[in-house]
Amino acid sequence: MTQKVVVAGATGFIGGHVAETLVRAGLDAFAVGRTTNVSVGRFDRGSACAVIDCAGLDPDRVKALKTAFPDSRYVLVSSAAVYRALEEPSALVDERCEVAPLGTRTDYVDKKLRCEELIIEQDAVVVRPVDVVGPRDPHDRIQYWAALGREDSNGVAFCEPTRRIEFVDVRDLATLLLFCATNTDRPTPVVNARVPA
Template sequence: MKLLILGGTRFLGRHIAETASAAGHAVTIFHRGQTPCPLPANVLERFGDRTTPDVATLARERWDLVVDTSGFDPETVGRAARALEPAIGRYIFVSTISVYADASIPDIAEDAPLAALVPTDEVSARYGPLKAAAEGAARDILGARATIVRPGLIIGPYDPTDRFTYWAERLARGGNVLAPGRPERPVQFIDARDLAWWLLRLAEDDATGTFNATGPLVASTMGELLETGIAVLNPPRGTRLHWVDDEALLAAGIAPWNELPLWLPECSDHLGFLQVNIERARAAGLRTRDVASTFRDTAAWAATLPSEREYAVGLIPERERGLLESVGIV
């Protein structure tokens, strides 16, 4: 299969390039050259800006599959889809579960209403509606050749967001670990390598339609997740999880999802993002690995990063210790 990735140097795109190359596919990535990364020797690179006419030069070749990991808004996605339409077989657009209008309810399926664009300067409030509009642009131009995939939280090596890396490094460091909310609270996530493999599977099966893409396939909780991390990362003896309830965390001004990744208070309007329906993806062959291997591999990758780097999210040690002291735990 001749594959073009729009993006390809960061996180999911990089995993797609590596997975497809290892499977024997002919892989080309199109990017601006601003995020250099090591790639397999047989992966080709084309440089350009997809928001300009540069993207039209890609239509000089025939592509069996285009995977769009970098499209954010309908104008950019529409430009690529129009330019490439005569030259492609299938177009997989990587969207997000943030497209749904009501994220407060569990078991959100693919036919749920989508968020509409409203005037706002808040970037996070525009992200889901823009992605939803971008899905529409791809479908309008490519019809059934457009496959829409809506991932939940993507985790694993190469993650620039630190949302899972925070927990891998924090649990490995050990000691008194602040754990948010109830241990029985459901969580969902997908290893980027599982998502990469499955996107290629969709293309090989010529699957069309829209799919939520998260996991694990067997429901998991925050308690199970963190206990697994402790079991596989071998922190110092005496490491303990201390569960702090939503009310105390909110009263302390902790920012859900950012300061404590994977934590959404149970009063949140977004709690459904951690309980989405994935039956359609399961039927289309989605499989997910044991999160223990994701913990091990993420921790190993994180160990190669500069020790003085700034983290994108997570509690700094002093803030965590102060919170535990304030609720009388340590």
């Protein structure tokens, strides 16, 4: 029987790639999103082996989704921005680094941390990617960083030379999320998604 995976945020940049990766791997992807004018169907919630949440920014929604699929592994796409060490421009972070205390960073970081707290002790994996780039990137991050460099007529670097700017390709992230969702054993509670230094 084909494994079924629920993809929350499937109509977004990361979620779309995740759904495509699941289908290419021979799994059934059940897309959950906010887009209108789509087909609606019934789904046996008990049959999902995993939930991959690519839109986990609202703690109440994360809690409701985890409650709706209590026996499914929950894979939450969080952000590397939660790390306290990122306050230093040249910092190297790994999964053992401290996260920023609530209220000390942006509202976005606080929301991501609250979502993590809701699911981390369960059959869940938190994936913390650095900046995600790739086909269909609505923010076109690579062009953004390149344009900053070109716009400086003085030839000055657009950020400190010691600052680390890291990206992960959305297709590699989707493959990692597939692994975290379908691996029999939970790989680890927290996984960073970044290109190896």
